[in-house]
Amino acid sequence: MDYSLDELTRAYRLMKTIREFEERIRSEYQQGKLPGFIHMYRNQEAIAVGACLDMTNDDYIASTHRGHGHCIAKGCELEGMMLELACKQDGLCNGKGGSMHIADMTKGMLGANAIVGGGPPIAAGAALTAKTLKTGGVSMAFIGDGASDQGTVAEALNLAVVLQLPMIFMYENNFYAEFTRNPKPEGRIAERAGAFGMPSIVVDGSDFYAVHAACREAIERGRNGGGPTAIEAVSARYYGHFEGDPQDYRDGAELRAQRAAGDPLPRFLEDPRTAALNANSIADIDSAVFAELDRTVELALAAADPTPDKLYTDVYVDYEGRAMQ
Amino acid sequence: MKMSIREAINLTLHEEMARDSRVVVMGEDVASGQGGVYGVTAGLTEKFGVARVIDTPITESAIVGAAGGAALTGLRPVAELMFIDxxxxxxxxxxxxxxxFRYMFGGQARTPLVIRTMIGAGEGTGPQHSQILYPMLAAIPGIKVVVPSNAADAKGLLAEAIRQDDPVVFCEHKALYMNECEVPEGDYVIPFGKARTVVAGTDITLCGLSRMAVLAEQAAVELAAEGISAEVIDPRTLSPLDEESILASVSKTGRLVVVDESNPLCSMASEIAGMVAEFGFDYLDAPVQRVTAPHTPVPATPCLEKEYVPSVADIVRSAKKALEY
Known part of the structure; x- marks a missing residue:
């Protein structure tokens, strides 16, 4: 498959943005400047970007608790994201969602999800909309290896097959379900999804080109009425389950080896297919990414909190929530 | 035109599907067979086709979740959860x-979803097919809960449920399906949060929910024979709840019996009694009486089920207790 310079530029810019976004918010979080829980996506960048590169705003994704990378890959603006992670009024969700529930309907990003396995039924519904209204859109659920054991995921797999929905089950197998190593061998998740009656494939999640090729095929299948696809992208979780988890349960030597071997950025840059992206343009992208992060962090930390009356807004469309009477 | 609740719901589904092509019906057996256990969705497939009348596997998480995802992205699904259990x-x-969705996404989302579900005892369906459970749902901010007790209300409230933009759980009491009454023809929409005065009276207020509104009306007839003028109020929606109408009635009668087929702890009867105790204390001439099912599961045996469900005699007894206080 040939890649245009525009595609290579977008792929690199998005992966680099995710990488540096995560490093920056991790640093801000450690300084106590961001509330709640955050879950780092480092080293899984090629999965989000490879998965979403061919999507438009009429395609949908349902994300997970580890969702910042999915947001960026799907086109969410850093400013709105940064404001939301800081839980400010002008954030994507007016500060009411935060990191674990961030969403952007204008981009077809149907929400991060703090319930493991919560997203796939919702993504199936978005696929049903695309099919019923004949929009040509597809819907993708991101699913961790931990979530792969949830009943909701099995129900969504089955429904997608029965209704032949334009849907992609994008598994990200980083081998850790929170603090517990998932005992399933590589490929078992794809095998299980395939048993529902859909094509399934295992790809190297640190190889952008492998992820993108698999997703391009799955998206085309969905757009052409060919039904759902499952993809198991194999990766290694770089940081802990949530930020602040010291990962004492992991073997240090193994973790260091996985971190180096699983880094998708050098792998992308060293690939001959990336040659058209020259050193100058990479440097330009890098400096633009850092500048945008500086700008948005500064803006988000200084931005206004929601006023107390906002507690009651947006519970229902036609009336507000309330304290009592 | 005189029709049963079952027929009124069926008619409304036909009318709303004809009115808006984004309305789809989905659930177990909604398209095939006789149109559900009680034939409520009969005839829809012939009229609107399987693309809009969607039989699903027995997969409630996927039915509800996919209906939610579809509502979030542009359809107006009416999903069937066969029994509220x-x-x-x-x-x-x-x-x-x-x-x-709406709150945590900062008001970006609209979820025009109706979940139709059967509630209630009286048909010998036992512990797992006879519960009420609507107090649990009314306690969740972001969901509206509707409990029609006659065919006219079923039509007007279902039309409103389908046309408004929030998630609604529409509770159909299975022992009321065949109850008939006059139903207005043509476009008939009842706004949520407006109670219906079933019978006007001056001595005591009987507030009955779902099937209990029918029993309260029968109790009012018995009380009238003894020279007691009972006012019967049917709130029709539990969330939003028409507190104003209940308080207005109690301000007139000074006495209140709430009749609710729920189990007693955290029931709607408790909620309404608490609301009146807090905001209508000055109106009360006697303690609020709650008539509910006992704190037990619903027994299968008809002889015990009869004991379980509040009766007209229970309502009359509680009314007299309040009157004799």
Missing amino acids: FLGVCLDQLLNQIAK
């Missing part, structure tokens, strides 16, 4: 996902 296998999609 099946909340036990899909509550996450309603509680943590659908109910919270």
Whole structure:
């Protein structure tokens, strides 16, 4: 498959943005400047970007608790994201969602999800909309290896097959379900999804080109009425389950080896297919990414909190929530 | 035109599907067979086709979740949760996902979703097919809960449920399906949060929910024979709840019996009694009486089920207790 310079530029810019976004918010979080829980996506960048590169705003994704990378890959603006992670009024969700529930309907990003396995039924519904209204859109659920054991995921797999929905089950197998190593061998998740009656494939999640090729095929299948696809992208979780988890349960030597071997950025840059992206343009992208992060962090930390009356807004469309009477 | 609740719901589904092509009906057996256990969706497939009348596997999390995802992205689904007891296998999609979309996404989302579900005892269907459970749902911000007690209300409230933009659980009491009354022809929409005065009276207020509104009306007839003028109020929607009409009635009568087929702890009867105790204390001439089912599961045996469900005699007895206070 040939890649245009525009595609290579977008792929690199998005992966680099995710990488540096995560490093920056991790640093801000450690300084106590961001509330709640955050879950780092480092080293899984090629999965989000490879998965979403061919999507438009009429395609949908349902994300997970580890969702910042999915947001960026799907086109969410850093400013709105940064404001939301800081839980400010002008954030994507007016500060009411935060990191674990961030969403952007204008981009077809149907929400991060703090319930493991919560997203796939919702993504199936978005696929049903695309099919019923004949929009040509597809819907993708991101699913961790931990979530792969949830009943909701099995129900969504089955429904997608029965209704032949334009849907992609994008598994990200980083081998850790929170603090517990998932005992399933590589490929078992794809095998299980395939048993529902859909094509399934295992790809190297640190190889952008492998992820993108698999997703391009799955998206085309969905757009052409060919039904759902499952993809198991194999990766290694770089940081802990949530930020602040010291990962004492992991073997240090193994973790260091996985971190180096699983880094998708050098792998992308060293690939001959990336040659058209020259050193100058990479440097330009890098400096633009850092500048945008500086700008948005500064803006988000200084931005206004929601006023107390906002507690009651947006519970229902036609009336507000309330304290009592 | 005189028709049963079952027929009124069926008619409204036909009318709303004809009115808006985004309305789809989905659930177990809604298209095939006789149109559900009681034939409520009969004839829809012939009229609107399987693309809009969607039979699903027995997969409640996927039905509810996919209906939510479809509503979030442009359809107006009417999903069927065959019995409300099946909340036990899909509550996450309603509680943590659908109910919270609008709030946690900062007002970006609209979720025009109706979940039709059967409630109630009286048909010998036992512990797992006869519960009420609507107090659990009314307690969740972001969901509206509707409990029609006659065919006219069923038509007007279902039309409103389908046309408005929030998630609604529409509770159909299975022992009321065949009850007939006059139903207005043509476009008939009842706004939520408006109670119906079933019988006007001056001595005592009987507030009955769902099937209990019918029993309260029968109790009012018995009380009238003894020279007692009972006012019967049917709130029709539990969330939003027409507190104003209940308080207005109590301000006139000074006495209140709330009749609710729920189990007693945290029931709607408790909620309404608490609301009146807090905001209508000065109106009360006697303690509020709650008539509910006991704190037991619903027994299968008809002889015990009869004991379980509040009766007209229970309502009359509680009314007299309040009057004799």
